[in-house]
Amino acid sequence: MSAPTTVTTAPASLDSFKCRKTLSVDGQAYVYYSLPEAEKNGLTGISKLPYSMKVLLENLLRHEDGRSVTKADIVAMSEWLTNTGKAEKEIGFRPARVLMQDFTGVPAVVDLAAMRDGMLTLGGDAKKINPLVPVDLVIDHSVIVDAFGNADAFAKNVELEYERNGERYVFLKWGQDAFANFRVVPPGTGICHQVNLEYLAQTVWTAVTPEGDTLAYPDTLVGTDSHTTMVNGLAVLGWGVGGIEAEAAMLGQPQSMLIPEVIGFKLTGALKEGVTATDLVLTVTQMLRKKGVVNKFVEFYGPGLDHLTLADRATIANMAPEYGATCGFFPVDGETLNYLTISGREAARIALVEAYSKAQGLFRTKEAGDPVFTDTLELDLATVVPSVAGPKRPEGRISLPDVKAGFLAALETEYKKPNEQGKRVPVDGHGYKLGHGDVVIAAITSCTNTSNPSVLIAAGLLARNAAAKGLKAKPWVKTSLAPGSQVVAAYLEKAGLQKHLDKVGFNLVGFGCTTCIGNSGPLPAEISKSINDNSLVAAAVLSGNRNFEGRVSPDVQANYLASPPLVVAYALAGTVVRDLSTEPLATGSDGNPVYLKDIWPSNKEVQQFIAENITRDLFKARYADVFRGDDMWATIRTSTGLTYGWDDKSTYVQNPPYFQGITKTAVPLKDIEGARVLALFGDKITTDHISPAGSIKAASPAGKYLLDEGVQPADFNQYGTRRGNHEVMMRGTFANIRIKNHMVRDASGNVVEGGYTIHQPTGERLAIYDAAQRYASEGVPLVVFAGIEYGNGSSRDWAAKGTNLLGVKAVVAQSFERIHRSNLVGMGIIPFVFQAGSGWEALGLDGSEKITLRGLADLRPRQIVEAEIEKADGSSLTVPLICRIDTLDELEYYRNGGILQYVLRNLAA
CATH class of the missing domain: 3.20.19.10 (Aconitase, domain 4)
Structure with a gap:
């Protein structure tokens, strides 16, 4: 499929630095705002700016209008260099496009639909209400791992997803047809960040001006998910924002931001045998958390970049929210062009990316000097060792040999269960027992690692080797494989590795975020009962990016982030209370112990499988008709027309006031x-x-509303899926069970937790929503x-x-x-x-x-x-x-x- 449809937009720039020029690429002329020309005309030294700052500067030059972007704003970017990489200056940034996932995207589309009704109220033309920049919404946050460990798991989970979210999907499908500049990627395609990396992102964007010129500029975006930063690995500057900022960007309004500090992260050397990109990113996350990079840009540089694939870079960029940065940026270089080629981008786009980046000084070469940074730190890739992070923080990296001791220490100090190391309890109806540290969830999930063929292929090869020795996941482990895109499933199938993953328990369960966002689904009832009746500290191991306590599953307290092959290994072992570097995983079918080193694939074999099975044709085929969706999406019937036919009985989507x-x-x-x-x-x-977030309690104002609407508690779903219904969401505002309103105190004068307040005229204690309604009346x-x-x-x-x-x-x-x-x-x-x-x-x-x-x-x-x-x-x-x-x-x-x-x-x- 060709590159995204360009939008007609007028260059707003006053062009104070006379830098508007023309670039010719293979006979096609592109208008652009030249950074080298701006440097000649007064912006002294900007060639030394970090690459990410050059992207910001180009954005300001292109949008200079004397109000939202002034000449002083542009000059401040140059002065940043002489002010030790700092500037207390607020600027207006206009991204090229917006990316949404369905949880956060639905309310934005609801607002657009409501604006069309509002336009009619004002006597205007509803057709005027459209996003003014391209918007892509990827439905990826709704699939839940209910079924697992069998060949029917994928089909069953998809069926349940459509049952639970039918009202939302009807609405989004209407929006897909009703709005210009708005596209919906249907369920079952992949995670928004991976679809962005593999297909949507272009590195250099284009738009047609009213004069008929083709304008070229860096691909930039904001997204309604914090891990939007993953695409920084493809030299696309962007980060996560809230829905209101995203709506503002959609409607052409600037994003207000401070000129950032930029921390340079120098990489040298290369990863050793047996070390994965996951091990690297957990190390980087730990280092940057310690450094302190909140609200700052991080930009990676140095000779180590030559030894990182684009997928490795995207893995690191993805975790920017975990190390606290606004973004984790990698500049354009030869590897960027290689990835654009193999992932199926058009030849004309790839040629433009190379020519534009070189003309702008945005193309990294070995000969180019290092940029000027606010501060720097350095990592020799050869020092990275196999690692996991846990039990409750992404930056809590532990080397693999220390996982067992780390858990046992946490069992005593954090979980307050001294002298319970050997405690094991029977599980009703089964011939095994559970104990502290047993792995009850092992999930290959999330955008972080399912973008990276090296760790997915490694997981498949490890599963093959384990199956050959007669190993499979322990019976108490809920296993799941939720790839980030259909491309992953295709190359695992093509390589003959999916059948081996199936044998050890990692059947395909869906394409979406699943366990990483808490959509792990319920554990088998008897396992959940054993955990809760006996206060067991159960463990989950997932290839995700967040492991906060209570996020993955309400039954699991200890959560560990790990590479996909280690996720498989821990499923085979069934516990984190085992040193996988020295102790056997399990006993093979021949009666002999099987160690991790016996089944771990070599880097050479992983790379051979990648070379043989991941091709440009595979990407082209999987994205040939990406917006069409599956048969279930095709059968959804929705209203047509400029305005939405609101259903007053819907508990998912309502017209906001x-x-x-x-x-x-x-x-x-x-x-x-x-x-x-x-x-x-x-x-x-x-x-x-x-x-509002998480589950909806029946006794809460939101729960009472749903009960009044005839919805049973089993069908409440969660606040995230009901973000398109203001009646639910306003009832859940300030309703967090841990919030403390100092107006509400107990008999001893202590502040009471929960979403309550005092209605002052009567002195009555009420839920905050109920009090607000009374005040409104x-x-x-x-x-x-x-x-x-x-x-x-x-x-x-x-x-x-x-x-x-x-x-x-x-x-x-x-x-x-x-x-x-x-x-x-x-x-x-x-x-x-x-x-x-x-x-x-x-x-x-x-x-x-x-x-x-x-x-x-x-x-x-x-x-x-x-x-x-x-x-x-x-x-x-x-x-x-x-x-x-x-x-x-x-x-x-x-x-x-x-x-x-x-x-x-x-x-x-």
């Missing part, structure tokens, strides 16, 4: 008067605390108070959307996490910060107060606003607050009630 009663012009701003306090939060309340606006770093953690759209729908008009904190602050403004909520040294605790607030915020009618960015606080005893005080609406564009969003309303009114006008 953001545009109800919208007028052609924004309602003038007014003061917030007599607001009540919904919650008083302490420091570092994360978006995981605020945003009384016409009372709400505010939230918080401490430092409010909203840190993963950026989540519903942390702001849910806050808006609960009627919160302002959030007052000591400080905000940057993205959540932006999201609040995007949803029409005004963020304030206390002046230094102040806070709700210092002011003696207890939540019983009434709050009035004056001066909003003539608001300006970062204006000082006075809060009049009336206490319950009749006393009052006036407190100065700093408005954290930071820019004129953000002020326009707020004036319009949010970014969606702002864009809608502009398009209608």
Whole structure:
């Protein structure tokens, strides 16, 4: 299939540095913004910038408009070099495209559909509501490992997936046909990041201008999944964002970001025999976590890059969220071109990538000098050893010989079970016993490693060798193979290795994220019962990227990240309380012990299988009709037309109320008067605390709503699958069982955990949702108070959307996490910060107060606003607050009630 359809876009640049030029490649002319030309014309030294910073700089040059991108912004990128790689400067970045997965993508498409209804309300043309940049949504987060360990597992899991998610899929299929610049990759194709790497990404993007010119520029993106960074391995700059930022990007709005520090990670040497890319990435993750790279770019350089395949690079880039960086970037070089070729990209695109990258100084060569970095660190690849990470943190790397001792130490200190090392209990109905450290889940899963043929082929060869000796997974191990794309399944089948994986228990269960995001499915009931009745610390081993406690399975406390061949090995051993480097895995069919070294394939054999079985034709065949889907997708019937036929009875997709009663012009701003306090939060309340996530309890407001709608608890699914229904999500906002609202205390004065508040007029303790509804019926606006770093953690759209729908008009904190602050403004909520040294605790607030915020009618960015606080005893005080609406564009969003309303009114006008 040809490269993605280009979109018509006008170059907005004022071109202050006179760098707009033409590049000819095989007779095709491309307009581009030349970095070498900009350097000649005043941007001194920019050839020494890190490659990732050059991509950012080109983006600014191309979009310079004097407002969202100014000449001063561009100059700041040059000054970064002389300021030791630092710049306290905020810039507007416009990605070339947006990538979504279905959990986070559904609410974005819901908002687009609602905007079309809103456009009709304003008397406008609904056809105007489309993404302004290309958007791809890959359905990959919904398949669950219910069936496993048999030939029918894949078909059964797909059938259950469609049963559970039919309403969502009907809606997404409508969107696929209704919106321009929007494509849906149907279920069963692969994980969004791997599909992005193998097919969607182009490294250099093109667009046709209104004048008919073809504009060339770096492929960049934002994605609604934190592991969007995987494509950094293909020299595509991008990272994960929340849904609101993604929607803003879709609608042509800039992404506000600070010019980043860039940490250079120098790689030298080459990996030794028997060491995998997984071992490498766990080492890199540990090193960078120790270094501290949060909110920074990481860029890899040095001669070691010559010994890493593109898949190895993508494995490292994928884990950027785990080592805390915004991205983990690899520049274009010969290996990039090789991968584009074998993965089936068009010859014209590959020629453009090479010519453009070389013309821009974006092509890495051995002769090129090292860029200037903010700071650096270095790793000799030859020092990497076989490793896993666990039992609960991705950066908790342990060398393979130390896994047994590490678990036993954790059993005593972390899990508080001293002297229980040998404890084993029978499993009802089976002839075996379970003990601490037994592996009950072994999953080849996630985008991290299923992008990499070297570890997938190694797993297949290890399975072949194990099967030849009569080994298979222990009977208590739930095994699964969920490749990142159909390409993986195709080359495992072609190489004759899938049949051996089947023999040892690793049958195909689906194409999707599965165990890595907690979609591991239930353990067999009798195993779950044995674990929970006897308080066993069971283990999971997965080839994923996250192993936080409680994430993989509610029955499993100790979770280890490992390479796919080690996942197979631990399934054969059945326990982590065994040193696989010295102790036998199991006894073979001949009665002799089998050691890991006996069945581990050589690097040479792995590479031989890769060379023989992974071809350009294979990629071309698997992606020839990628948007068509399987027969079940083809049979989905949906409405047609510009607007969606909302089903009032749907509990998955509902028309949100953001545009109800919208007028052609924004309602003038007014003061917030007599607001009540919904919650008083302490420091570092994360978006995981605020945003609905995980299972839905029957006794919760969301559970009660579903019961009222006739949904039985067994069919509740989870918050993630119901993100398209605001009725569920607003009920789950602030409902986290661990959140602490300091307004709610027990008889001893201790803060009570859970999503509760006090309805002040009556003094009644209510669920936060129920209290918000009561206040709404009384016409009372709400505010939230918080401490430092409010909203840190993963950026989540519903942390702001849910806050808006609960009627919160302002959030007052000591400080905000940057993205959540932006999201609040995007949803029409005004963020304030206390002046230094102040806070709700210092002011003696207890939540019983009434709050009035004056001066909003003539608001300006970062204006000082006075809060009049009336206490319950009749006393009052006036407190100065700093408005954290930071820019004129953000002020326009707020004036319009949010970014969606702002864009809608502009398009209608």
